[in-house]
Amino acid sequence: MIKWLRNIGPGTLIAAAFIGPGTVTLCTIAGVQFGFNLLWALTLSIIATIVLQDMAARIGIITNKGLVEVIKENIPSSFLRKLVLILIISAVIVGNGAYEAGNISGASLGISAVLGQKFSRFYPLIIGTIAFGLLFIGNYKVLERILILLVLLMSISFILAAVLTKPNISELIKNAFIPTFPDQSLLTIIGLIGTTVVPYNLFLHASIAKEKWQMKEDVSIARKDTIISVILGGLVSMAILISAAAIGTGSVSNIIDLAKALEPVYGSSAKYLLGVGLFAAGITSAITAPLAAAYVANSCFGWNAGMKDVRFRLSWSVILVIGVVFSTLKFAPIEIIKFAQIANGILLPLIGMLILWIVNKSSVLGTYINGWFQNILSVLIILITVVLGLKSILKVIELL
Template sequence: MKERRTISFKRFWSKLGPGLITGASDDDPSGIATYSQAGAKFGLSFLWTAILTYPLMISIQKMCARIGLVTSLGLTGIVKRNYPKPILWLLVLFSFPAITLNIGADIAGMGAVANMIVPQIPTFAFSFIFTIVIVVLVIWLPYYKIASTLKWLCLVLFCYLIVPFISKPGFVDVILHTFIPQFKFDKDFLLVLVGILGTTISPYLFFWQTAMEVEEKNHRKLIVDKTIIHDMEVDVNSGIFFSNLVFYFIILTTGSVLFNAGLHKIDTVDQAALALRPLTGELSYTLFTIGVIGTGFLAVPVLAGSLSYIISETFSWQEGLDKKFHEAHGFYIVLIISMGIALLINLTGVSPVQALIYTAVLYGITAPVLIAIILHVCNNKEVMGSYTNSRLSNFIGFTTLILMTAAAVLLIYLQFKN
């Protein structure tokens, strides 16, 4: 019986890859900061958003994965081949600064948390070290090693599933806030809601998912059939479930501990970790900080890699994590430059919170455009053949489009409202 369970787990684990990595990378340090803000400021009021966003994320990420498997092209390549050039340049124009700011916020969060553990080393020194380590590993390691490393790094997110059991939140309150949505027409509440949508349904994930399916297909020499599509769906379902479970538990932790203690203003992940320390003890503090550094090592290569795929496909350069530096130097140079700019942002005085706000605005503008393109591609039989969208996929996809468009309009309105 035990051997059978082990074999079943190994079979299941072998099916996990791009979907798991994409989902787990969504809980990056800047995402953790957003969820921590939601919990600290509004308690458990946003627990229901983890359930709301789950089918929306699954729907879009499955479409992206299918596009990659069927066409063997990344999302930028699809846009370049099938749409007017202004749309392509619009995506590049908004994606580069948004993703670079996101990387900068994540590296700053990793550095700040590491500095709390070892105060003798300055925050920027840690950020610099992390940047160098990530760049060297991504360039040096072949794709299968990177994929395998990122896959195992996903396990660090289990840290966030343990902390609430230490703090013991009220069971009835948790159930009520999970299944009964609360909504307030209040600027702060709406900003947090839009921030959660933006950090959860992020455009860089669309690019990464599509590109990774192409890498996986080429690396394993896959021939797309119903079995491959089914395995991809298992992978995506598992990755997004894990991602949303972690995001749920972060809000549960901060909402039941920090909010109840009257600590409502949490702007960064290091503030969240420090606030937890005296309230829930050294173990939860340690788990929280390890989680931030681990998710940074998971998410930053995904962010920088997404940007490299976008630029390389735009200019038809050789691309791919499976290629060595001399085979795809443009691809890797973009990665190095984006990481360097992200690191330097920390010296300009732009706070991680400001960077997240700017990122959310840029993501908010690009997400609806990208979702519309993804839906259009996935309903085009000339491109997708027999793998076009089902009615259910279209219903959930168009619901996501409407919701993200409304969120983008609302975010822009709130930014300019006095």
């Protein structure tokens, strides 16, 4: 246990990345509209995320390379290699720039819940400055420890809020494992899974895992880190849904509305609990999204740059500035987000298939290739991501 505690880190960053304001809002809406009925979608998301992230981390540790580097080396066709790289850059870098505004806006909303609206126009700039400072330090260990603290703060806030609602435990267990499909719930199910199984997290995990661990024997420690961290992140998502389900129907569209709805029953503590949780969720994602984009750019262009390299810093700075500007101006970059959704809808199953192909190549991973059970799980998950990707694309082009 002491050895594991010393090695904890990369998995927690992945949990920090997928529990952002978008996930918080979607879980809130799912709970208000469908009660506990969609908890099973989060259980499925946890399993899928563990399987995919474990493979990505294993590739990073065994090869000591970023995921993009390994993909480039193993695609023989020059045309296909360039096509994949263009798609990765488009989906991860451009997409993260668009979604970064949501991360910063979410963190700002959390501050507003605690400190009030008086200086709200300055909150995005404050969040951006904090994220810039942490990223500029360029020290992975410092960044890791700060994010772990923020994730713990977020977890305590949301889980405590769920406990306060005193949910029916037997109902929770039943809905967490038995799938149901209430009317009009399909897009919400897709959203719950899609906000947890995130393509850019695969690139991020491979890159930070190779920095954290250099020994092949560390794969088992990395797997424990992934499993525990992703389950914790999934429990946070479930806690938000459970809290929202407690109020039944109502005009709730985000976590702050949920805090207001719970306030008559649980007092002003609900506002502060959920506000602090949303702030932590927003700022962790506001850090990890630019970081992931920088790692992808680093691998795509073959820079082999460290975190203090000017090119690396410039990459995450661009994403961060876009996010701050969009958030400050209250500008919703609809067209960019639509493009990002289409690209991600294609990217996730594509990257999933490429990762599955690579983790079955003994020439790359040696004895650390997938076993038969891992392959069965992986194939099922990739099939699900194909369906989700198609649905996401159809939704964006307004054919669904």
